[in-house]
Amino acid sequence: MSQYQEKATVTRVEQFSEKNYRLTLDCPRIAGCAQPGQFVMLRVGPGKDPLLRRPFSIHQTRADGRLQLYFKVVGRGTDILAQKRPGETLSVFGPLGRGYRLDATSPSVIVGGGLGIAPLLFLVKENCRLKNDCSKDLLVLGAREKIELEPLLADFQAFGLTIHTATDDGSLGHRGFIIELMQSLPLPAGCTVYCCGPEAMMAVVSSLCRSRAIPCQVSVESVMACGMGACLGCSRPAANGGYTHVCLNGPVYDAEELLWES
């Protein structure tokens, strides 16, 4: 298991909506060994404030050593990140955590809500690379409004799986929650669900899967200081008691491993 602290150069910054950005980094060592669902920890600036690294899922990697992040500005760290310009450098640490375990023999249903879309491009790519044919696989994406989904759709469409979308305001696809859309869709027999999104969404998706006996993997978040098992800060109650540590045992879990608020 290789992990690197890499001084990455920003090569591109795309602004997709008021708060949503995509950052492309030249980060060959980490990009070279990352798996879908893994994350990196970024130091957003050189100073002591903000102090801690910030965790971000790996959105996409490329053979030429590029690594992409897709993020939303929610606070000081992401605000600084959004202002980076090509040529600036950042310390990136990764790849970290346990990613998705892809089952090449089972149809995939890949479900993303809001910023949860971030790790799914990498996942879809790897999913389609593993299988000869991913036309039976479904991709279900939800967001508040069109603007949050549209800029990424073309990237997903390239892989040939069937895409369904939902937006809260109906500006793109189904009007309403992603879970309603999922309930209305005929899920392929023997499928596996791979999910990332807001906590509440993942709770209902995992409950839906449990009730239909569908294996379900979710990618969860937690506050993190170290990202690599040293601080024990990223605890989350585990289904079988005690705590699990999201940075080591996650961020991707079988939904059954976790305690969900009922």
Next chain:
Amino acid sequence: MSQYQEKATVTRVEQFSEKNYRLTLDCPRIAGCAQPGQFVMLRVGPGKDPLLRRPFSIHQTRADGRLQLYFKVVGRGTDILAQKRPGETLSVFGPLGRGYRLDATSPSVIVGGGLGIAPLLFLVKENCRLKNDCSKDLLVLGAREKIELEPLLADFQAFGLTIHTATDDGSLGHRGFIIELMQSLPLPAGCTVYCCGPEAMMAVVSSLCRSRAIPCQVSVESVMACGMGACLGCSRPAANGGYTHVCLNGPVYDAEELLWES
């Protein structure tokens, strides 16, 4: 006495040597009321680290609201400053302190060493504006090497006073210390010396002036937290006992007001 906190826009960044920079800011309210020898306090970034504002002499102001700083990278704050790009904004607080008291009736000898040149461009300009003729006035500039003086010379030459230079390595003008140069020059009768430079240089200049009964004004430095008399942090032993506060009573003093290490 007006003072402003102004959100200034960087309009130009000039790098003169490895560590020396000149920053031009669009800062009309402060530029509009500043006096030579006064300074501003800059917040170099939006975060809490570095926490305190940094003091810089006002290098030059222009009628169009531009204000210039001339600075050297010595630590974190100045390092961040050197990386500013046109269009970025900075919080500037000023003008602060007591500047030079120009005596229009007495020939001026303006002496600057190293970064002490910073406030002198503004001083020279104001000096020449006040007088009909400044051809009797002297400007004596010293630095370690040519590269530290040369980029600024043209700006000073525009005013028509007589310029002498000294460099430690002889790469421009007199080879040696500025004080040697001053001792070798015939200072105009009845002159006033206006000085800014390293502490040790100002000590010898003020001692030379004392011995020749020449009025001498010096601009000194001190660590500062507030820059406006609130923290009492910028104390400096005063000649007549107790402490004087550089941000309020200085940074320009009659040399006789201060205690000099002998």
Next chain:
Amino acid sequence: MGELSPGINVLPDLRVNIGSLELANPVMTASGTFGYAREFENLMNLHRLGAVIVKGISLHPRAGNPPPRIVETACGMLNAIGLQNVGVDRFITEKMPYLAALHIPVIVNILGDSLAEYEEITARLAGIAGVAGIEVNISCPNVKKGGVAFGTDPAMAAAVTSAVKKKADVPVMVKLSPNVSDIKVIARAVEDGGADSISLINTLIGMAIDLKTKQPVLANVIGGLSGPAIKPVALRLVYEVAKVVSIPVIGIGGIESAEDALEFMLAGATAVQIGTANFLNPRASEDVVDGIAAYAVAEKLTSIRSLIGGLRLPAARPQSLIPMKNPAK
């Protein structure tokens, strides 16, 4: 400015009470960080302040420490000003007339090396127009007791409080040092000593060293740490003290914004003081007042008082409820 409907004034009610003293809003300036207020007159509207607390005043003038007196640290600063001040008499004649004319509450921070000094300063301040309160800095060393700070010994802290209280004709606020094992004991002692309110925290004691010179950066070797770095410690101490005393508590430590101030109020503070932030932004205290007003409007608070001590504790989830069948590590 105006009324939504008869009887409903849209101007939020920001008033708070520090004992018998009513403040127009909970924002004061911390001693030693706001000079004698006049320094700020062109930079902000002094009339917007809940109260002004002036630089600590001693019986006799003090020259203060040699330089360097300040040094920046990570998200904070150390100061060793050495309590430089003009002394109580010159304070009264030179500084008070301006302050009194502001018509905002002026609280005089005082310090002494002995009980007698504290008493004497208080006596001289009695009857002076414009003095609305006294804040007692008990972080000073008691020269009679071998230099132990008044603020670290409960009996001494109580004794200073009652000494000042005896001579004071205005409410007495006692300012606690955070450099103690159990601040609750000190807080209760000064409450018992008759304090009308408690303010905290004064600075943490710290030090900075210059590797190049191999010397302490401050001429005084040690100094007081202030600024955002200390906010978590201050918030915890305010929370602890507010739970055990019944007099108002005033929160101080690293407050830069209205959010910071409101957090202190949730923790139990009736009001707050802005210190180091005044150096970073001379308008900081007024900005905090504006921010609190905006918050009160947005949250439709009838009175900002409703926030005081309003911290909600998480539902108790004892560790034993999480059985440790399979600890993650």
Next chain:
Amino acid sequence: MGELSPGINVLPDLRVNIGSLELANPVMTASGTFGYAREFENLMNLHRLGAVIVKGISLHPRAGNPPPRIVETACGMLNAIGLQNVGVDRFITEKMPYLAALHIPVIVNILGDSLAEYEEITARLAGIAGVAGIEVNISCPNVKKGGVAFGTDPAMAAAVTSAVKKKADVPVMVKLSPNVSDIKVIARAVEDGGADSISLINTLIGMAIDLKTKQPVLANVIGGLSGPAIKPVALRLVYEVAKVVSIPVIGIGGIESAEDALEFMLAGATAVQIGTANFLNPRASEDVVDGIAAYAVAEKLTSIRSLIGGLRLPAARPQSLIPMKNPAK
């Protein structure tokens, strides 16, 4: 690597002695910030460390606190991990074999709720291969004494020290809490109790509040403050303690760089521990070793020991020497 001239080795001598324990260099990793070392094996060269101090071990496994357990603060962080650990027995069987095979000194941080627990853990660690020392965390509450931390009462601190010392077959380092009125008293008490060295500081107690939810950010309400924010406090406490004890002092608190570490050594520390910095840069401890070596070379130090306590105090310039004829304000 190589010799300049016969007998002059250019590799700087970075060795320091913590009592009978000789370390190859003064850099250790602080308990709770370096896991059980294995987490870092791919990120740095563990063999470069002066010593490894592992996560605090209790008699029985502990699940730790519910989340959130950590929150960032200005130049620092609060943690309330709740001393999650595998317990001494599983530590010995599951973690020690790997650690012992590293062939660097392993110091086991221990904690208990009672004297008996401290004793029992120490007894179980006796004779275990690879254990080079014990660090006693005395910031824990003594459940038998109403929850007062062992570290805030000198008698209790001394009692824990001698209890551990009685059972230990390796040097005992006692780790002090900074949350006390006078750390010198505690330091002397643990020295008298038989400690072989003293490490400090553990975290400052702090709190963070979320204005949106009106709740404490940490499920545990309060937590320990660490990181650059606390460095000035740590430096001051190390300086104070080093002056009054004759056993080695180990400096901890906000150390991120070799410069930071060297400042602690000037203040009197024989060695240092790197804590929170490991989270920001997993190579931090090795980087500090490199930086200290580079410094020793640049300054031509024959031994890094020559720096310990080498702080030069400024020439005394009593205030009285500066007459106050004309105070500036």
